[in-house]
Amino acid sequence: MKKSVSRFLLCVVLALAxxxxxxxxxxxxxxxxAAAAAAPSTAALQQGDPGGTLTGTINDVPAADSKVGVTVAxxxxxxxxxxIGINFTWTLVCGFLVMFMQAGFAMxxxxxxxxxxxxxxxxxxxxxxxxxxxAYWLIGFAIQMGGAAGNGNLGGLQTLNGEHVLSLFGVxxxxxxxxxxxxxxxxxxxxxxxxxxxxxxxxxxxxxxxxGAAAERWKFLTFCVSSVLMGAFTYPLFANWxxxxxxxxxxxxxxxxxxxxxDFAGSGVxxxxxxxxxxxxxxxxxxxxxxxxxxxxxxxxxxxxxxxVLIGCFILAFGWFxxxxxxxxxxxxxxxxxxxxxxVNTMLAGCTGTFGAMLYxxxxxxxxxxxxSANGLLAGLVAITAPSGFVNPTSSAIIGFIAxxxxxxxxxFIENKxxxxxxxxxxxxxxxxxxxxxxxxxxFADGKSNYGGSWxxxxxxxxxxxxxxxxxxxxxxxGIATLVGxxxxxxxxxxxxxxxxxxQRVSAASEIEGLDIPEMGQLGYPEFVFKPEPAFMLAAERVxxx
Amino acid sequence: xxxxxxxxxxxxxxxAGLTAACAGLAGISGSLGKLALVLGLLALxxxxxxxxxxxxxxxxxxxxxxxxxxxxxxxxxxxAGWLVVLFGLHLSKAxxxxxxxxxxxxxxxxxxxxxxxxxxxxKNAIWKA
Numbered sequence: 001m002k003k004s005v006s007r008f009l010l011c012v013v014l015a016l017a018x019x020x021x022x023x024x025x026x027x028x029x030x031x032x033x034a035a036a037a038a039a040p041s042t043a044a045l046q047q048g049d050p051g052g053t054l055t056g057t058i059n060d061v062p063a064a065d066s067k068v069g070v071t072v073a074x075x076x077x078x079x080x081x082x083x084i085g086i087n088f089t090w091t092l093v094c095g096f097l098v099m100f101m102q103a104g105f106a107m108x109x110x111x112x113x114x115x116x117x118x119x120x121x122x123x124x125x126x127x128x129x130x131x132x133x134x135a136y137w138l139i140g141f142a143i144q145m146g147g148a149a150g151n152g153n154l155g156g157l158q159t160l161n162g163e164h165v166l167s168l169f170g171v172x173x174x175x176x177x178x179x180x181x182x183x184x185x186x187x188x189x190x191x192x193x194x195x196x197x198x199x200x201x202x203x204x205x206x207x208x209x210x211x212g213a214a215a216e217r218w219k220f221l222t223f224c225v226s227s228v229l230m231g232a233f234t235y236p237l238f239a240n241w242x243x244x245x246x247x248x249x250x251x252x253x254x255x256x257x258x259x260x261x262x263d264f265a266g267s268g269v270x271x272x273x274x275x276x277x278x279x280x281x282x283x284x285x286x287x288x289x290x291x292x293x294x295x296x297x298x299x300x301x302x303x304x305x306x307x308x309v310l311i312g313c314f315i316l317a318f319g320w321f322x323x324x325x326x327x328x329x330x331x332x333x334x335x336x337x338x339x340x341x342x343x344v345n346t347m348l349a350g351c352t353g354t355f356g357a358m359l360y361x362x363x364x365x366x367x368x369x370x371x372x373s374a375n376g377l378l379a380g381l382v383a384i385t386a387p388s389g390f391v392n393p394t395s396s397a398i399i400g401f402i403a404x405x406x407x408x409x410x411x412x413f414i415e416n417k418x419x420x421x422x423x424x425x426x427x428x429x430x431x432x433x434x435x436x437x438x439x440x441x442x443x444f445a446d447g448k449s450n451y452g453g454s455w456x457x458x459x460x461x462x463x464x465x466x467x468x469x470x471x472x473x474x475x476x477x478x479g480i481a482t483l484v485g486x487x488x489x490x491x492x493x494x495x496x497x498x499x500x501x502x503x504q505r506v507s508a509a510s511e512i513e514g515l516d517i518p519e520m521g522q523l524g525y526p527e528f529v530f531k532p533e534p535a536f537m538l539a540a541e542r543v544x545x546x
Numbered sequence: 547x548x549x550x551x552x553x554x555x556x557x558x559x560x561x562a563g564l565t566a567a568c569a570g571l572a573g574i575s576g577s578l579g580k581l582a583l584v585l586g587l588l589a590l591x592x593x594x595x596x597x598x599x600x601x602x603x604x605x606x607x608x609x610x611x612x613x614x615x616x617x618x619x620x621x622x623x624x625x626a627g628w629l630v631v632l633f634g635l636h637l638s639k640a641x642x643x644x645x646x647x648x649x650x651x652x653x654x655x656x657x658x659x660x661x662x663x664x665x666x667x668x669k670n671a672i673w674k675a
Contacts, residue, residue, distance in 0.1 A: 219604075481648060492617075
């Protein structure tokens with residue numbers, strides 16, 4: 001008897017629930033029909049819509065069945081497509097901004113070089129785009145993102161599901177991706193194209209860093225081959241480990257280290273990889289003729305155009321608004337509204353970085369050196385790149401200021417202690433400050449960010465030592481050790497092999513003449529009258545040729 | 547020697563070889579893919595051989611010899627520090643212990659690029675002459 005009563009009651013409850021749902025459904029359908037009826041007519045729209053009150057109504061939602069009209073399912077599909085559309089647009093536009101940074105790099109690097117090498121330096125910055133892009137399309141993207149499926153902001157990217165893993169210590173660690181070679185097969189996909197473009201311009205930024213450190217003596221052929229190989233292997237490998245679902249990102253899930261290695265926009269992935277490769281190449285290729293005297297003291301070899309340097313820096317700072325805020329990979333859902341915070345952090349760190357370098361030079365060397373102030377701006381921007389999505393504005397200002405001072409100290413250390421010639425300060429700006437940026441995540445991340453409730457598969461927000469999670473700092477240290485221990489070594493070996501096979505350096509005669517004619521066949525500024533070289537340079541040139 | 551036609555030609559071969567090799571990898575399951583991979587690798591090898599041949603035509607460079615053994619030692623130390631970090635993480639579950647291991651490994655790693663390799667690369671630097 002009791003059983004029958006309970007069954008009867010259950011049936012009543014279910015029937016009521018069905019009626020409620022049916023009513024709600026009918027109500028929603030009725031509301032949609034009412035909205036359609038209230039929508040402005042064609043005749044009304046033909047009168048124009050100066051106030052914008054008539055444009056964008058239910059009539060703009062496509063109906064799957066025109067006889068039935070717009071349904072709840074149609075509206076839901078449109079909402080989903082709007083979210084992805086917003087994110088696609090945001091990511092692409094930010095990618096376009098980052099692409100434009102190549103122009104900034106070209107101006108900064110060429111401006112800091114002598115006029116006799118202007119064409120060669122500009123041409124390296126120009127060609128690195130094509131070399132990197134081509135290599136990345138062939139294989140680099142597959143290695144980096146071939147196993148990066150699961151990004152909800154860009155529609156899931158489910159075709160990128162081929163991560164090669166290694167089982168070690170009872171867990172699996174991602175090593176490299178395998179889907180997306182030549183963007184063929186199932187990776188011919190709208191979402192994959194967006195992430196390809198965005199990641200490609202990041203990769204190209206890393207490649208162009210090296211040209212600065214090796215400027216005025218790098219054989220153009222070897223530069224081309226080196227750039228292709230860096231875009232194909234060096235950069236994508238580390239980028240997979242950090243961003244493509246690889247083992248560094250898994251440090252949180254697999255080893256309990258915070259949220260895993262966290263690098264929001266690439267202080268490590270882009271800048272430290274570029275800066276450490278620049279150090280490797282600069283070591284192999286040696287200093288320019290006349291850079292060092294017999295007693296080891298350095299000579300300042302002045303660049304030819306400080307205006308190009310400063311304008312180039314502004315172009316870079318502008319492009320950085322694509323670099324960092326764009327790294328949310330969207331502007332809708334999953335915490336993407338932090339884009340404003342990321343942008344403000346970026347500009348603040350650039351500001352304090354400039355102050356850090358300018359004040360250091362002014363107070364300790366006597367003048368607010370223009371080229372070092374420019375490097376200070378870049379240093380602040382490089383350093384904030386990794387933490388920009390995880391820290392507050394005050395921390396950003398501190399991180400930027402420290403980077404501005406650090407770049408001055410690092411430039412001096414690299415020239416005077418290591419005896420490494422870096423004409424534009426690329427190793428310091430991108431290498432040293434990139435590593436500082438990675439470290440600063442482990443210190444300053446405030447745990448307030450929320451990108452969909454988790455990061456690298458670990459629930460919660462990235463939180464640094466100063467906000468209570470020391471394990472995040474360990475994850476960042478592992479990332480730094482990997483950059484120094486693996487990326488530098490790999491780059492050094494690769495470029496050492498190239499030195500044996502192709503030769504990294506131009507002949508002494510070409511170097512003295514300037515690389516524009518021997519390597520490019522044309523002067524950058526054919527109507528310039530070259531000033532005679534200073535005495536120390538002429539003496540060094542005589543020794544080099546002898 | 548500076549830039550010349552030979553360099554351009556063999557850089558083209560290098561790019562063609564890399565393209566064929568990658569296309570071969572993309573279609574490795576089919577016989578055409580395997581053929582493309584082999585042809586690509588052959589083109590890469592041919593370009594490397596030609597690069598070495600024309601390298602000799604470059605005039606003398608302003609760079610002293612860099613002792614290979616010293617460079618290898620520098621690279622070995624650099625990578626050894628990284629391995630200390632990787633495998634040392636599993637020696638301790640405590641955050642403090644792991645942090646000490648990570649810092650020790652990082653310091654070892656830095657000895658390579660900041661001490662041994664600069665010394666190796668500058669050992670016979672021409673500016674010392």
